[in-house]
Amino acid sequence: MVDEMVELMLTTNPGVEDLLAEEVSLRLKARIIEVKQNRGRIFADVSEDYLYALNYLRCMNKAYLVLTKSRICPEYNCLKEIYELIHSIPIHEYTSRLDKFAVRVERVGNHEYSSLDIARVAGDAVKDSVRSRRGFDLHVDLDYPSLVVAVDVIEDNITVLLELGEFSRHQRGYRIYDHPAALSPVLAYAMLILSGVQDGEQVLDPMCGGGTIAIEAALLLENSEIHCMDKSARHIDGAEMNAKAALVHNRIRFLVGDATSLSDYFKEIDIITTNPPYGIRLGKPSLVKQLYYKFVLSLEKIVKKRVTVITTEHKFFEEQLMRIGWRIIHNRRVMHGNLYPYIIVAEPA
Ligand SMILES: C[S@@+](CC[C@H](N)C(=O)[O-])C[C@H]1O[C@@H](n2cnc3c(N)ncnc32)[C@H](O)[C@@H]1O
The missing domain is CATH 3.30.2130.30 (VC0802-like)
Incomplete structure (x- = not known):
């Protein structure tokens, strides 16, 4: 035939x-x-x-x-x-x-x-x-x-x-809790692919909001340890609700914590993939710079393989990574809503 x-x-x-x-x-x-x-x-x-x-x-x-x-x-x-x-x-x-x-x-x-x-x-x-x-x-x-x-x-x-089909597939159906700055699951998935993560490697999103990246990681990887952390307990509750709706709740560890002191919570992590605040809602650009500065110093202590970040403040973020001697191995501009953030992938030199 x-x-x-x-x-x-x-x-x-x-x-x-x-x-x-x-x-x-x-x-x-x-x-x-x-x-x-x-x-x-x-x-x-x-x-x-x-x-x-x-x-x-x-x-x-x-x-x-x-x-x-x-x-x-x-x-x-x-x-x-x-x-x-x-x-x-x-x-x-x-x-x-x-x-x-x-x-x-x-x-x-x-x-x-x-x-x-x-x-x-x-x-x-x-x-x-x-x-x-x-x-x-x-x-x-x-x-x-x-x-x-x-x-x-x-x-x-x-x-x-x-x-x-009527609906866009980026509406995966698991968004029960709507984080005010949620990432498109399509971009969350793209970041994981660009991070080069292999099944079995540990993945952490230390500013996970409603959990999109962690949930996409759990749907993609069968044997990885996946951690979803945020400083807000409300967002972590929301992320758990979303993960339940995606039927991957038992595959993710949820915790409330601060991304600027990662070694208080983790000894070692293979891959960090995260969508930090861009500073637009914070109102003060200096606040986001402080956060990025401290986050980069903190991730250096625990990340073994790679970090993947999406942000509109990509130049500043890349400068911080290079300051600690990391190599930018990939970057690209993407469209998210009406913004053009960059996805950056970096690894220790
Ligand atoms: C852009 S949102 C993440 C949205 C998420 N990707 C989603 O799809 O729902 C950024 C998150 O970073 C969190 N955050 C900001 N500063 C933090 C810090 N120092 N430690 C941990 N989380 C932080 C905020 O609470 C917020 O939920």
Whole structure:
């Protein structure tokens, strides 16, 4: 039997597209067609037999089936071409009478038409196409659609996609306690991969907040000792709740403690992976500098292998690591919400 191949567009946080591409090649046996660096997108050909494995990707936000790709001109009358293109797609094969649909548009570049214009003609094309081929009217529901057609018009390229699954996979479902500065689980997972952690090595997040990094570590590693520490007892209670929801509660040790005196709690740790405060909420940049300064002096006493940190204050953090003679072995800029922090990986020289 010949494998049926489909083209997918998968999204992630800008800055970690390469890690998603690696995961997709490995788990879905996919052929990567294109990695849109810093755009948070990759395109890949996948056999239909492996689509079930989309559920296991940890570096992905959303998955889309590519329905068609084409060129598009910028003039107002080119909206007609968008209508024709979408009308020609067999969207009726993916719909039932019970479906309610929405069109979501992303437009980048100079065009005489707006995103709203694209949404209007795309919506008409979907309705007309389904009516003519299936004989029923597909209703619109912008709030709770069961079918989402995404139209990306980026400069002179148009891609029409079908969203696979309603929720972004960064919403893992275990966030019972919502830490006010929670890290995206996609970035927590990416940090663990970049740290080079091996199963069996001890992992500590000494400023673990709601526990995202520790929980992702417990989901990734079967035999590692994992510690989740924070100075706030309230956050540690929250982290425990989240870990219970993720069914990894028994794999993590939770403790209240101070990341600036780590040797009071630990003799040795292989890997620290952490998301310290960036100072934005603290209001005073000097406070975060003090914290980083003391944290780096403290981690030097206990860390055997590597430390991985995500922060917007990356220059200062790197300076502190270099001051104690550590080597920065990797750094990269990523996007988190509307901020651009860096992930830094360092090891003793
Ligand atoms: C950005 S948040 C971490 C969020 C976490 N990654 C999550 O996803 O929920 C930073 C955390 O560092 C903690 N923190 C700040 N200073 C600390 C210190 N000296 N020792 C331990 N924890 C500290 C704060 O209480 C806060 O929960």
